[in-house]
Amino acid sequence: MLKINNLHVKLEEEEKIILKGVNLEVPAGKVHAIMGPNGSGKSTLSYVLSGRDGYEVTAGSATLQGQEILELDPEERASAGLFLAFQYPVEIPGVGNMTFLRTALNSQRKARGEDELSAADFLKLIREKAKSLKIDADMLKRPVNVGFSGGEKKRNEILQMAILEPKMCILDETDSGLDVDAMKLVADGVNALRAEGRSFLVITHYQRLLDHIKPDVVHIMADGRIVKTGGPELALEVENNGYADIFAEVA
Amino acid sequence: MALPQAKTDATEARLAHLQMPDGAGWANDARADALSRLRAMGLPGARDEYWRFTRPDALNAPVAPGAAVFDAKETALFSDIDRLRIVFRDGVFDAEASDDFSHENLAIERLSDATAKDIHWAKDLYGVLETRGQTPVKRPFAALNTAFATDGVVVRATGKVSKPVSFVYLHENPNSDAILHFVVRVEEGAELTILENGPAAARFNKCMEVEIADRATFHHVRAQGRDHERLAITHLFARLGEESTFKSFTLTANGRLTRNEAVIEVNGDNATAHIAGAAVGDGDFHHDDTVFITHDAVNCESRQVFKKVLRNGAVGAFQGKILVKAGAQKTDGYQISQALLLDGDAEFLAKPELEIYADDVACSHGSTTGAIDEEALFYLRSRGVPSSEAQDLLVLSFLTEAIDEIDDKAISADILSRLEGWLHRRRRS
Ligand SMILES: Nc1ncnc2c1ncn2[C@@H]1O[C@H](COP(=O)(O)OP(=O)(O)O)[C@@H](O)[C@H]1O
Numbered sequence: 072m073l074k075i076n077n078l079h080v081k082l083e084e085e086e087k088i089i090l091k092g093v094n095l096e097v098p099a100g101k102v103h104a105i106m107g108p109n110g111s112g113k114s115t116l117s118y119v120l121s122g123r124d125g126y127e128v129t130a131g132s133a134t135l136q137g138q139e140i141l142e143l144d145p146e147e148r149a150s151a152g153l154f155l156a157f158q159y160p161v162e163i164p165g166v167g168n169m170t171f172l173r174t175a176l177n178s179q180r181k182a183r184g185e186d187e188l189s190a191a192d193f194l195k196l197i198r199e200k201a202k203s204l205k206i207d208a209d210m211l212k213r214p215v216n217v218g219f220s221g222g223e224k225k226r227n228e229i230l231q232m233a234i235l236e237p238k239m240c241i242l243d244e245t246d247s248g249l250d251v252d253a254m255k256l257v258a259d260g261v262n263a264l265r266a267e268g269r270s271f272l273v274i275t276h277y278q279r280l281l282d283h284i285k286p287d288v289v290h291i292m293a294d295g296r297i298v299k300t301g302g303p304e305l306a307l308e309v310e311n312n313g314y315a316d317i318f319a320e321v322a
Numbered sequence: 323m324a325l326p327q328a329k330t331d332a333t334e335a336r337l338a339h340l341q342m343p344d345g346a347g348w349a350n351d352a353r354a355d356a357l358s359r360l361r362a363m364g365l366p367g368a369r370d371e372y373w374r375f376t377r378p379d380a381l382n383a384p385v386a387p388g389a390a391v392f393d394a395k396e397t398a399l400f401s402d403i404d405r406l407r408i409v410f411r412d413g414v415f416d417a418e419a420s421d422d423f424s425h426e427n428l429a430i431e432r433l434s435d436a437t438a439k440d441i442h443w444a445k446d447l448y449g450v451l452e453t454r455g456q457t458p459v460k461r462p463f464a465a466l467n468t469a470f471a472t473d474g475v476v477v478r479a480t481g482k483v484s485k486p487v488s489f490v491y492l493h494e495n496p497n498s499d500a501i502l503h504f505v506v507r508v509e510e511g512a513e514l515t516i517l518e519n520g521p522a523a524a525r526f527n528k529c530m531e532v533e534i535a536d537r538a539t540f541h542h543v544r545a546q547g548r549d550h551e552r553l554a555i556t557h558l559f560a561r562l563g564e565e566s567t568f569k570s571f572t573l574t575a576n577g578r579l580t581r582n583e584a585v586i587e588v589n590g591d592n593a594t595a596h597i598a599g600a601a602v603g604d605g606d607f608h609h610d611d612t613v614f615i616t617h618d619a620v621n622c623e624s625r626q627v628f629k630k631v632l633r634n635g636a637v638g639a640f641q642g643k644i645l646v647k648a649g650a651q652k653t654d655g656y657q658i659s660q661a662l663l664l665d666g667d668a669e670f671l672a673k674p675e676l677e678i679y680a681d682d683v684a685c686s687h688g689s690t691t692g693a694i695d696e697e698a699l700f701y702l703r704s705r706g707v708p709s710s711e712a713q714d715l716l717v718l719s720f721l722t723e724a725i726d727e728i729d730d731k732a733i734s735a736d737i738l739s740r741l742e743g744w745l746h747r748r749r750r751s
């Protein structure tokens with residue numbers, strides 16, 4: 072599904088190299104997790120994949136279902152099936168959450184040559200999805216993420232994912248700042264979306280989330296590289312012993 | 323104090339091209355008074371305190387600079403609103419094109435018909451609010467208007483008026499120079515909505531005096547047309563009685579020069595005055611909102627919400643004042659003026675002022691100049707919304723607070739669709 076090959080990335084504005092040759096492949100239907108200390112480049116990787124400005128790819132490639140994505144506009148990547156649940160979801164005053172979701176969904180459908188969803192059909196869809204994430208009518212009416220609590224923002228990210236039905240979902244620390252109940256809601260939301268044709272890349276610091284969203288493969292990232300890849304037991308190892316042992320071993 | 327010679331010369335040069343209408347009846351006194359006031363104050367100059375942001379030259383010019391007539395090729399604004407249409411062509415009332423004036427709870431007369439009558443309610447208002455509005459800030463073009471207005475109507479609402487009175491200002495002659503004066507009185511407990519639409523002329527000077535009696539409601543929504551080269555100087559004078567409501571919104575898209583002045587006297591306790599504007603300009607566009615709200619009663623609320631979207635050399639200016647007089651306790655005054663600059667070649671000038679002589683008041687004002695929020699833009703794009711659409715969405719969201727000041731949903735939807743159209747025509751250009 073997603074194939075990242077020798078990806079090197081530096082900041083556009085300064086001579087700071089952040090990703091130093093990332094190699095990663097997430098097959099269709101699989102859940103991969105990335106763990107790693109703060110500042111190791113996890114968010115940068117997710118931003119570069121989704122097309123945010125400010126980064127320069129100096130080498131390497133990334134493909135989504137065989138299609139090169141690094142040259143595409145962010146909206147083209149989205150329509151191709153890529154979705155990033157932001158570590159820090161953005162507040163957009165003045166744009167209603169509902170309008171935002173409908174505009175996003177219909178933009179993607181249009182880009183793929185599909186019919187736009189009618190207002191009535193959209194309402195039906197969103198009511199159903201919002202309910203399972205315990206997102207009430209008020210949250211749908213309010214401006215995007217404005218005045219939302221940390222947990223509400225994260226649930227709103229998952230709601231967008233549920234509506235847009237992407238093929239490749241990247242979740243950047245979606246669990247951070249969530250209490251146990253909110254984490255369960257989010258995890259249930261993600262699990263409900265698990266399907267053969269859909270892959271996940273779950274970035275997290277904690278084993279906690281991975282108890283709910285069982286990964287097939289766990290990668291450890293440090294200083295802009297994937298330094299170790301293993302099964303779910305790797306996350307447990309991090310949980311119990313921290314990164315020190317792993318780094319000592321790969322050094 | 324004698325005026326500087328240059329001011330006197332400019333004023334006399336302009337006056338040489340103006341003529342008071344014949345047989346203006348009881349208005350003659352008010353007109354003569356306005357003329358002497360105008361001579362005493364002179365036309366504005368670049369050094370005048372409230373003309374630093376806007377050059378008055380094109381408005382002072384004895385002969386109006388021409389403005390090409392713009393054919394919008396679209397259904398006119400408010401077309402779907404059930405309304406009473408009063409049409410002016412280049413500043414001349416067109417009876418043929420207008421609806422019949424008679425309507426329940428409403429008395430409308432052409433200004434020349436009203437002034438010809440010996441006794442008329444408008445006599446106590448024509449030029450009266452304008453004169454009051456000359457203190458403390460001089461408004462020469464309003465005095466000029468009172469003296470030389472060539473047409474206009476007077477409107478009196480005696481109860482709830484079921485449909486808006488809609489002034490339609492057509493611009494057909496590229497050299498027209500129109501001066502229209504309106505007097506509006508909303509009687510106690512009455513409700514009236516006035517709509518205005520169109521550029522009116524190559525150069526348009528409009529003055530509207532609005533008296534809102536106790537417990538009366540006045541709503542006003544206007545749009546100033548799409549003509550790129552037209553000039554406009556407008557004044558809105560309003561005086562509010564007890565528990566009355568005043569709400570005004572203006573859409574300005576295009577126009578080489580626009581200056582909209584509003585002078586609002588909140589004179590009755592528990593009254594509400596809201597004034598808002600959305601201005602969008604691209605290129606040769608200069609838009610100036612100059613607002614003066616005076617609180618002289620207890621427990622009143624006022625709001626000023628002015629938003630401007632500017633690009634490609636466009637300039638926006640805002641001068642807004644809240645004056646709270648001694649004794650106007652419990653005043654709740656709010657003022658926000660914001661500009662969204664879509665490129666590096668646009669400019670916003672703002673002068674917010676608060677002057678407060680009462681101790682138990684809550685007044686706030688803010689002014690900001692900013693660009694499109696890149697974070698928000700990326701967030702929208704990452705969800706699949708194309709860049710140009712995402713940008714339009716953000717621009718419209720910036721304007722929302724101003725548009726929300728329009729109470730009538732059908733009218734605000736119509737205004738919104740015009741703004742969408744304006745943005746859409748400018749995508750990727
Ligand atoms: N726009 C930026 N400007 C400056 N430094 C940045 C920027 N983006 C990322 N970095 C730096 O790159 C490194 C990796 O950051 P990040 O990708 O956020 O790591 P993680 O998500 O793993 O905590 C950090 O040292 C961070 O400070």
Ligand SMILES: [Mg+2]
Pocket residue numbers: 113114115158243244
């Ligand atoms: Mg991060």
